[in-house]
Amino acid sequence: xxxxxxxxxxxxxxxxxxxxxxxxxxxxxxxxxxxxxxxxxxxxxxxxxxxxxxxxxxxxxxxxxxxxxxxxxxxxxxxxxxxxxxxxxxxxxxxxxxxxxxxxxxxxxxxxxxxxxxxxxxxxxxxxxxxxxxxxxxxxxxxxxxxxxxxxxxxxxxxxxxxxxxxxxxxxxxxxxxxxxxxxxxxxxxxxxxxxxxxxxxxxxxxxxxxxxxxxxxxxxxxxxxxxxxxxxxxxxxxxxxxxxxxxxxxxxxxxxxxxxxxxxxxxxxxxxxxxxxxxxxxxxxxxxxxxxxxxxxxxxxxxxxxxxxxxxxxxxxxxxxxxxxxxxxxxxxxxxxxxxxxxxxxxxxxxxxxxxxxxxxxxxxxxxxxxxxxxxxxxxxxxxxxxxxxxxxxxxxxxxxxxxxxxxxxxxxxxxxxxxxxxxxxxxxxxxxxxxxxxxxxxxxxxxxxxxxxxxxxxxxxxxx
Ligand SMILES: NC(=O)c1ccc[n+]([C@@H]2O[C@H](COP(=O)([O-])OP(=O)(O)OC[C@H]3O[C@@H](n4cnc5c(N)ncnc54)[C@H](OP(=O)(O)O)[C@@H]3O)[C@@H](O)[C@H]2O)c1
Numbered sequence: 001x002x003x004x005x006x007x008x009x010x011x012x013x014x015x016x017x018x019x020x021x022x023x024x025x026x027x028x029x030x031x032x033x034x035x036x037x038x039x040x041x042x043x044x045x046x047x048x049x050x051x052x053x054x055x056x057x058x059x060x061x062x063x064x065x066x067x068x069x070x071x072x073x074x075x076x077x078x079x080x081x082x083x084x085x086x087x088x089x090x091x092x093x094x095x096x097x098x099x100x101x102x103x104x105x106x107x108x109x110x111x112x113x114x115x116x117x118x119x120x121x122x123x124x125x126x127x128x129x130x131x132x133x134x135x136x137x138x139x140x141x142x143x144x145x146x147x148x149x150x151x152x153x154x155x156x157x158x159x160x161x162x163x164x165x166x167x168x169x170x171x172x173x174x175x176x177x178x179x180x181x182x183x184x185x186x187x188x189x190x191x192x193x194x195x196x197x198x199x200x201x202x203x204x205x206x207x208x209x210x211x212x213x214x215x216x217x218x219x220x221x222x223x224x225x226x227x228x229x230x231x232x233x234x235x236x237x238x239x240x241x242x243x244x245x246x247x248x249x250x251x252x253x254x255x256x257x258x259x260x261x262x263x264x265x266x267x268x269x270x271x272x273x274x275x276x277x278x279x280x281x282x283x284x285x286x287x288x289x290x291x292x293x294x295x296x297x298x299x300x301x302x303x304x305x306x307x308x309x310x311x312x313x314x315x316x317x318x319x320x321x322x323x324x325x326x327x328x329x330x331x332x333x334x335x336x337x338x339x340x341x342x343x344x345x346x347x348x349x350x351x352x353x354x355x356x357x358x359x360x361x362x363x364x365x366x367x368x369x370x371x372x373x374x375x376x377x378x379x380x381x382x383x384x385x386x387x388x389x390x391x392x393x394x395x396x397x398x399x400x401x402x403x404x405x406x407x408x409x410x411x412x413x414x415x416x417x418x419x420x421x422x423x424x425x426x427x428x429x430x431x432x433x434x435x436x437x438x439x440x441x442x443x444x445x446x447x448x449x450x451x452x453x454x455x456x457x458x459x460x461x462x463x464x465x466x
Contacts, residue, residue, distance in 0.1 A: 029062035030344045033099035033124075035069045035090045035115055040129055040156070041105035042075035043333030049079065051337075059344045063337070069093040094119045101343055103336060104128040113137055120144045120152065125352075127339040129156035129332055132221070135230035138237075138244040142357055151352060153339035158231045159184060159308045161331030162324040163338065168238040168312065169359040175314025177239040178280040181465060184231040186306035186326045187215045187222040188254050188274040192291075193304045196262050196271065202255065214306060224253035225289040228276045235310070236278035236287055240368060241360035245287075248370040252290035261459060264383060264428055265293050268409075271301040275462060284371040292462040293381055299466045311466050319466055374437040379408070379461040381430055382439075384446065385454035386412075388425040392451045396427065399445045406432040424453040430461070 032048065034041055048055075048065045055063045068081065069090035076086070087093070094102055094115050102119040104126060106112045112133055119126050121144065128134065134141070134154045145152035155165045159182075168177070183189050187209060194205045206223065209215035221227045229249040237244045254274050265272045270293035279286040294300050299321060303309040308326025313319050325331040346352050356362060386392050393412065400407055411428040431439065439458065446456045 036105035037070035043329035131157035156335035
């Protein structure tokens with residue numbers, strides 16, 4: 001179809017849709033500029049170079065990589081980049097006349113944010129896997145995209161190869177969604193799985209994961225729950241029709257989970273998982289990321305190693321589950337190129353902006369109040385070390401009684417061979433449902449007891465999960 005052009009003025013998206021600097025796009029190919037040739041960038045380049053014929057067949061147009069901006073990268077030697085202009089100047093790629101769509105795979109906030117902004121202002125579509133940037137600055141960037149009648153796509157930002165954003169926007173569009181939850185960080189899930197299977201401590205497993213490339217040299221975004229919270233921010237905006245609101249997510253990571261907690265979870269028929277939970281409860285949202293005990297016979301408990309899973313409850317669809325590789329070079333590249341293909345198809349159909357990026361029509365996005373974490377109602381696992389002498393249990397249970405917390409089970413196992421008077425013993429309690437405020441107040445009082453010899457450790461029990 002040489003010579004035919006598509007102008008974004010056909011876009012159903014409002015704002016200044018259609019202003020693309022007066023430049024239409026030749027419909028026989030979409031010209032792509034890639035920023036960053038690291039793990040995902042090199043996967044995207046490989047995929048575009050491998051499946052050229054497939055794209056022509058499926059899209060009716062080619063996806064042509066015309067330019068790459070990269071710093072010195074080992075991947076330059078492993079890819080045949082003949083005919084592709086390679087430079088270290090990302091800005092030049094973003095503004096190049098032979099680039100219709102920019103793929104941002106540099107990561108981080110700046111300079112990625114500036115490159116994306118410039119690309120959008122130049123009337124170029126943008127595809128990114130940058131969850132941190134979308135979660136924190138997505139509202140601003142989506143407004144720029146809309147204002148310039150171009151697409152900003154980010155499927156790869158959440159759960160790698162799992163097409164969960166597309167499922168929420170399109171396949172589940174007919175449903176009101178009150179619950180979306182899951183495991184969104186493969187590094188944490190891998191660490192927790194290894195700790196359980198081998199009884200190994202967190203620090204050792206983290207070190208091994210770093211050596212094997214499953215964890216970053218600076219693992220804090222992963223193990224402190226921040227990466228999961230970025231993804232939950234995006235999922236909850238799509239599910240509930242709100243603007244992106246990273247600041248409202250309650251975040252706890254897995255650094256404090258010990259092999260002792262994991263052994264107790266096994267014994268009580270639970271598994272410990274880092275969960276991302278977004279729920280609508282009485283008109284307010286729960287947005288929380290934290291480790292939790294889940295029943296060993298639940299589906300979420302069977303999600304192991306680097307895998308991710310997302311569970312969505314639609315009011316008409318009922319529960320659905322999405323499982324797959326949440327990260328990695330090729331799975332993430334697959335999601336990035338799927339977004340590129342969507343843009344190509346929309347251009348082909350004269351339907352840029354066919355689907356609102358956050359699923360809800362932009363003018364209809366409405367913030368919802370967020371429930372503070374201390375109002376959460378949950379069951380709790382509490383582990384502490386106490387002096388082994390008469391009356392200790394009474395002192396501990398008096399505090400729970402005082403806060404009106406009902407105890408489901410108590411486990412007090414003396415350490416074999418250490419049953420002398422005053423030698424500390426573990427004490428584990430599982431409570432019935434109570435509020436976070438009450439349990440935290442009890443913890444503070446427990447800490448002050450002379451008979452409690454080690455700071456009490458608390459893990460929420462998530463009983464309403466599939
Ligand atoms: N890795 C995954 O499995 C995965 C999964 C989902 C989403 N993501 C997201 O995908 C994005 C890329 O991740 P990644 O794992 O591919 O990161 P990466 O391996 O660190 O790749 C980023 C590349 O960009 C280069 N770079 C930095 N500044 C640049 C600039 N100004 N111009 C050109 N290149 C520049 C980096 O070079 P230097 O190394 O020399 O700085 C590096 O080669 C991130 O937003 C990440 O969150 C990754």
